[in-house]
Amino acid sequence: xxxxxxxxxxxxxxxxxxxxxxxxxxxxxxxxxxxxxxxxxxxxxxxxxxxxxxxxxxxxxxxxxxxxxxxxxxxxxxxxxxxxxxxxxxxxxxxxxxxxxxxxxxxxxxxxxxxxxxxxxxxxxxxxxxxxxxxxxxxxxxxxxxxxxxxxxxxxxxxxxxxxxxxxxxxxxxxxxxxxxxxxxxxxxxxxxxxxxxxxxxxxxxxxxxxxxxxxxxxxxxxxxxxxxxxxxxxxxxxxxxxxxxxxxxxxxxxxxxxxxxxxxxxxxxxxxxxxxxxxxxxxxxxxxxxxxxxxxxxxxxxxxxxxxxxxxxxxxxxxxxxxxxxxxxxxxxxxxxxxxxxxxxxxxxxxxxxxxxxxxxxxxxxxxxxxxxxxxxxxxxxxxxxxxxxxxxxxxxxxxxxxxxxxxxxxxxxxxxxxxxxxxxxxxxxxxxxxxxxxxxxxxxxxxxxxxxxxxxxxxxxxxxxxxxxxxxxxxxxxxxxxxxxxxxxxxxxxxxxxxxxxxxxxxxxxxxxxxxxxxxxxxxxxxxxxxxxxxxxxxxxxxxxxxxxxxxxxxxxxxxxxxxxxxxxxxxxxxxxxxxxxxxxxxxxxxxxxxxxxxxxxxxxxxxxxxxxxxxxxxxxxxxxxxxxxxxxxxxxxxxxxxxxxxxxxxxxxxxxxxxxxxxxxxxxxxxxxxxxxxxxxxxxxxxxxxxxxxxxxxxxx
Ligand code: HDE
Numbered sequence: 001x002x003x004x005x006x007x008x009x010x011x012x013x014x015x016x017x018x019x020x021x022x023x024x025x026x027x028x029x030x031x032x033x034x035x036x037x038x039x040x041x042x043x044x045x046x047x048x049x050x051x052x053x054x055x056x057x058x059x060x061x062x063x064x065x066x067x068x069x070x071x072x073x074x075x076x077x078x079x080x081x082x083x084x085x086x087x088x089x090x091x092x093x094x095x096x097x098x099x100x101x102x103x104x105x106x107x108x109x110x111x112x113x114x115x116x117x118x119x120x121x122x123x124x125x126x127x128x129x130x131x132x133x134x135x136x137x138x139x140x141x142x143x144x145x146x147x148x149x150x151x152x153x154x155x156x157x158x159x160x161x162x163x164x165x166x167x168x169x170x171x172x173x174x175x176x177x178x179x180x181x182x183x184x185x186x187x188x189x190x191x192x193x194x195x196x197x198x199x200x201x202x203x204x205x206x207x208x209x210x211x212x213x214x215x216x217x218x219x220x221x222x223x224x225x226x227x228x229x230x231x232x233x234x235x236x237x238x239x240x241x242x243x244x245x246x247x248x249x250x251x252x253x254x255x256x257x258x259x260x261x262x263x264x265x266x267x268x269x270x271x272x273x274x275x276x277x278x279x280x281x282x283x284x285x286x287x288x289x290x291x292x293x294x295x296x297x298x299x300x301x302x303x304x305x306x307x308x309x310x311x312x313x314x315x316x317x318x319x320x321x322x323x324x325x326x327x328x329x330x331x332x333x334x335x336x337x338x339x340x341x342x343x344x345x346x347x348x349x350x351x352x353x354x355x356x357x358x359x360x361x362x363x364x365x366x367x368x369x370x371x372x373x374x375x376x377x378x379x380x381x382x383x384x385x386x387x388x389x390x391x392x393x394x395x396x397x398x399x400x401x402x403x404x405x406x407x408x409x410x411x412x413x414x415x416x417x418x419x420x421x422x423x424x425x426x427x428x429x430x431x432x433x434x435x436x437x438x439x440x441x442x443x444x445x446x447x448x449x450x451x452x453x454x455x456x457x458x459x460x461x462x463x464x465x466x467x468x469x470x471x472x473x474x475x476x477x478x479x480x481x482x483x484x485x486x487x488x489x490x491x492x493x494x495x496x497x498x499x500x501x502x503x504x505x506x507x508x509x510x511x512x513x514x515x516x517x518x519x520x521x522x523x524x525x526x527x528x529x530x531x532x533x534x535x536x537x538x539x540x541x542x543x544x545x546x547x548x549x550x551x552x553x554x555x556x557x558x559x560x561x562x563x564x565x566x567x568x569x570x571x572x573x574x575x576x577x578x579x580x581x582x583x584x585x586x587x588x589x590x591x592x593x594x595x596x597x598x599x600x601x602x603x604x605x606x607x608x609x610x611x612x613x614x615x616x617x618x619x620x621x622x623x624x625x626x627x628x629x630x631x632x633x634x635x636x637x638x639x640x641x642x643x644x645x646x647x648x649x650x651x652x653x654x655x656x657x658x659x660x661x662x663x664x665x666x667x668x669x670x671x672x673x674x675x676x677x678x679x680x681x682x683x684x685x686x687x688x689x690x691x692x693x694x695x696x697x698x699x700x701x702x703x704x
Contacts, residue, residue, distance in 0.1 A: 043071075050068075053069045081383065082381050083131060086128050087126035089133070090124045090126030091125055091282075091345060094122050094337070095120075095334035095336065096119060096120055096333055096335070097295065098331050099112055099114060099115065100329055102115065103329060105240060107246075107359065108357055109150070109155070109238070109356050109357065110150055110152045111155070111356070112330075121147065121149070121332060122348060123144070124143065124345060124348055127140040128142075128177075128180070130190060136275060136278060138266075139194075139216075139480065140220055141220065142228055144159045144230030145158045146158075146252075153399070154356075155354055155359060156350045156352060158374070159232045159233055159252070161229055162214045163249075164210050164211050165315045165316060165366060167207060167316075167366065168451065168455050169451065172205070173369065176201060179197045180201075192487075194487035196489055199484065203496035206525065206527070207455070209458050210316050210317070210459075210465060212462070213504070217480070218476050222259070222261075223259040223261050224281070227259035229252060229253055229258065230252030231249070232251075233315055234361075234367040235312045235313060236249070236360065236362060237439055238299070247305060248297050250297055252293040252295060252296075253326075254291070255292040255294065255331075256291070256553040258543040258547065259554075260543055263479065264646065265613045265646050269613045272613060281337075284553070285335065289553065291334050292331055293331065294328050294330070297329055298325075314364075315366040318461065320464070320536075320538035320540065321538065321540040347393070348392045349378040349387050349388075355436070357434070384407035384408045386409050400427070402420065413427065457529040458527070458529070459504055459529075460532040463505055464536075464538060466504060467505065468537040469544075470694075473544055475511075481501070485516055494518070496522070498521070499523060503525055503531050504531065547690075548689065551617075554582075555614075556572075556576055556583040556617050556618065556619055557619070558572065559656075560595070561587065561588060561593055561630065563625050565623075567678065568675060572651075575681045579689075584610065584615070585601065585604050586639075587601075588630070589606050590603050590605065607633065608635050610639075612638075612639045612646070616648065616688070617648045618648060619651035620652040637662050640663035640665070641664060645700045649672075650671060654674070654676065670693060671687070671693030673687055
């Protein structure tokens with residue numbers, strides 16, 4: 001037992017003081033006995049009291065001498081590092097890349113040489129425009145940045161979930177980002193492109209039109225990171241041991257298929273669970289459902305590049321998969337969450353210039369600019385050139401160099417020679433054979449600020465993207481454009497955008513112009529190159545044509561009450577688990593319910609905390625006896641009305657029928673499936689695998 005301390009004036013501490021001091025000290029003592037570590041300062045000094053700062057007398061001034069207090073507050077004051085200028089909001093996970101077989105014919109990159117070889121990976125997904133604390137379901141491009149810790153150094157494939165970009169030259173990047181972020185005078189809107197400055201810049205930048213089609217499509221409101229594609233965007237090179245180069249485009253294909261949400265749903269998810277995407281990834285990995293992507297590559301030579309309709313160096317263009325089929329080469333599995341978000345996800349430093357021997361750059365002017373930007377940004381954000389000393393950024397292969405000192409140096413070269421050549425046979429040496437050798441491309445030309453003529457067609461692939469979509473997806477693009485432009489206060493910007501849409505697809509332009517209530521259709525924008533109408537649709541660009549055929553990885557929200565049919569509930573839960581799907585039980589209160597067999601069933605959510613936007617589909621399994629109180633709950637009405645409006649499948653028992661009328665649903669359709677007995681469940685699951693009943697959309701749409 002600690003001795004009663006003396007108070008500052010030398011007298012024995014008051015009883016009150018003694019209690020406080022002993023309370024904290026005693027607790028520490030007890031924790032230490034339980035095998036827990038002793039609390040120390042950052043210098044390692046044991047701490048006796050972490051509850052009270054040092055002061056003179058119980059009500060007197062605090063003392064500067066209190067080194068524990070000062071160190072604690074000093075460190076707290078410095079907890080934040082600058083957030084990323086773009087992609088500030090992000091979430092990461094560890095995993096591995098497993099290679100299917102040798103790609104030695106194309107590349108000497110070590111990770112692609114052997115079948116079955118695993119390379120550790122860290123992946124960070126992000127939104128672009130919003131701040132670190134913004135909501136997950138913003139309409140935005142998603143970052144898909146992959147760090148592969150290869151045996152020949154780190155390879156960072158810093159991609160997006162959209163295969164093209166807004167601009168063709170890196171020098172325009174600050175402009176597009178300034179335009180999309182909150183406006184500098186009023187400092188809003190946060191994480192939204194629906195405002196004047198974004199559409200002003202876009203409407204004055206025709207090269208962005210292809211990307212605009214993607215960002216206005218459902219690609220920009222993904223259901224989860226697990227259901228997104230990833231793209232390296234630029235053309236890169238693979239270089240083999242003989243120094244021969246093949247052009248390559250990288251694609252990540254999600255094993256569970258693609259899926260997005262609807263805009264009305266996205267807005268509501270942002271309110272109900274701003275961490276929807278984070279939570280989804282965390283929950284999937286923590287429960288052992290490891291998300292997986294296949295790496296597929298489009299390979300092509302100079303001859304293909306010369307004959308292709310567009311310039312392969314232009315990052316606003318893609319090569320349709322129907323023209324050049326991507327080849328599967330390996331898989332990426334995410335199987336471990338970071339131990340600490342800040343240490344790993346926040347401090348991870350991706351850099352496009354991190355490439356191992358065998359992977360090289362093309363002259364894409366966006367990629368060339370990025371190769372400058374990412375190193376620069378890391379120094380600003382992480383504050384020291386030694387950011388590679390952080391475990392998340394350090395290579396996992398042996399590394400030796402003569403770089404030394406600087407802020408936060410955790411290691412320095414040892415020995416006498418910190419330079420080379422030296423006479424002491426000390427330190428590492430370069431290797432012409434093993435080292436990175438850039439592809440020996442021959443470049444000639446006048447030194448000028450110039451955009452290639454071959455980059456001049458801004459509308460043809462925008463049109464190709466639009467005509468490749470299914471009718472619901474086309475409708476979503478038109479609605480998104482109408483919504484975004486309706487938030488633009490300057491009429492001339494709205495009109496200018498419609499003039500670009502006229503160069504893309506007339507029907508789209510008409511729908512948007514009508515939606516905006518434009519009094520006069522403007523003339524089409526001047527086009528440097530007329531839009532080509534001979535490009536075939538590319539079904540690979542549609543989400544819905546590539547949807548999954550199972551409910552695997554998706555989540556059902558099941559509404560239960562006292563008296564819920566226990567056998568039916570159990571059968572439904574079993575069938576979902578067999579599909580690899582998950583579910584949550586939603587009850588009037590989180591304490592749970594007593595089912596028809598008398599057993600207590602704990603709930604995952606109370607109805608107020610679980611709107612149906614958080615689920616891919618819902619099942620309504622209330623008992624008759626609970627209906628009166630359910631019908632009185634506005635949140636129950638919204639639960640059903642939203643699920644129906646968002647074209648979700650709804651399983652229901654007979655007792656639940658009055659809920660449809662309450663939700664304003666006049667007639668049930670094929671997406672509402674009666675669950676009268678256990679054998680109806682297999683039919684319900686079959687419906688669920690289609691994810692949405694799109695034929696319902698025109699009926700429920702407010703605009704149609
Ligand atoms: Fe980035 N980008 N970017 N970008 N980018 C950054 O680097 C930049 C571009 C992308 O999860 C920054 O570490 C320029 C295209 C992702 O940590 C910065 C240009 C693509 C991430 C930067 C581009 C991307 C970033 C900010 C125009 C898709 C998040 C913080 C030439 C292929 C990585 C940081 C993570 C982050 C610069 C364009 C993807 C400032 C100058 C195109 C996924 O360096």
